[in-house]
Amino acid sequence: MSFKIFDIVGSGLSAQSVRLNTVASNLANADSVSGDPNTVYKARHPVFQAVQAAMNQSAGALDRASGATVRVSGIVQSTAPPTERYDPGNPLADEHGNVYAPNVNVIEEMTDMISASRAYQDNVEVMNTSKDLMLATLKLGQ
Amino acid sequence: MALNLDTYLGVHADALKLQSKRMDVLADNLANVDTPNYKARDLDFRTALAAAGSPDAAVPLKTTDSRHIALDPTTDASAALKYRVPLAPALDGNTVDAQQEQAAFADSTVRYQATLTFLTSRIKDLMTAITGS
Numbered sequence: 001m002s003f004k005i006f007d008i009v010g011s012g013l014s015a016q017s018v019r020l021n022t023v024a025s026n027l028a029n030a031d032s033v034s035g036d037p038n039t040v041y042k043a044r045h046p047v048f049q050a051v052q053a054a055m056n057q058s059a060g061a062l063d064r065a066s067g068a069t070v071r072v073s074g075i076v077q078s079t080a081p082p083t084e085r086y087d088p089g090n091p092l093a094d095e096h097g098n099v100y101a102p103n104v105n106v107i108e109e110m111t112d113m114i115s116a117s118r119a120y121q122d123n124v125e126v127m128n129t130s131k132d133l134m135l136a137t138l139k140l141g142q
Numbered sequence: 143m144a145l146n147l148d149t150y151l152g153v154h155a156d157a158l159k160l161q162s163k164r165m166d167v168l169a170d171n172l173a174n175v176d177t178p179n180y181k182a183r184d185l186d187f188r189t190a191l192a193a194a195g196s197p198d199a200a201v202p203l204k205t206t207d208s209r210h211i212a213l214d215p216t217t218d219a220s221a222a223l224k225y226r227v228p229l230a231p232a233l234d235g236n237t238v239d240a241q242q243e244q245a246a247f248a249d250s251t252v253r254y255q256a257t258l259t260f261l262t263s264r265i266k267d268l269m270t271a272i273t274g275s
Contacts, residue, residue: 005162005169012173019176048177050170068170070177119175122240126169129251133165136258137158141265 004067005130011051011069012123018046018072019116026104027113033085033099035092041102043078043109078103150268154260156194160187161254167223168247171238179235182226184246190222 088097
């Protein structure tokens with residue numbers, strides 16, 4: 001049994017944890033208002049990309065064909081407009097008495113968090129199972 | 143009497159290798175569960191095992207240039223690697239169904255363990271024959 005499965009699972013785990021990080025950052029800043037719509041916090045989302053593992057020539061065709069790990073190719077900021085709110089008592093308000101709230105959709109973030117956590121659990125389960133099988137293979141014939 | 147260990151272990155050695163490759167492919171799918179445009183794949187075990195069992199059946203490709211990549215017929219089971227027919231593809235082009243992949247992974251795990259059991263019993267038989275007890 002090859003150790004490649006751990007690379008695959010590890011890449012999945014780190015990608016999902018980046019996603020959880022962005023969710024946490026978005027939720028933490030959901031109420032970080034600003035007086036300027038251009039400087040207000042924007043919701044961040046990771047972009048995932050499948051990476052075909054580089055294999056040497058001696059690897060079999062099947063080895064070359066399988067083995068796509070995942071990586072975070074970038075973090076994009078949401079382009080949705082920030083929410084304008086009339087709040088003249090706020091020290092950050094502009095000359096019209098408006099403040100701008102981030103374009104973070106809390107419900108979307110919560111569902112994203114659940115999805116990321118499920119995917120993370122899937123990967124952990126795959127890793128545990130592969131580890132058990134590998135240990136069983138090591139004990140082969142005893 | 144000469145004992146060929148490969149023949150003695152039979153199909154199980156190949157099966158073990160292929161099940162672990164299948165698990166690699168399924169782990170790929172689960173790791174890329176949220177990657178846009180990723181297409182889920184699976185290993186057609188029967189085809190792969192047939193390819194592993196009969197290396198002569200594959201037609202060898204002639205390489206006429208040093209830059210050509212030689213096709214190793216003994217390890218060419220890539221024909222068995224197929225895209226899954228999606229039940230409900232996501233709007234971002236991803237065709238991974240996490241539940242389906244989990245079920246396939248569980249299936250592969252059990253089969254791997256079954257193969258391990260077969261191999262263990264074969265080795266135990268051999269040990270019995272060697273020690274004579």
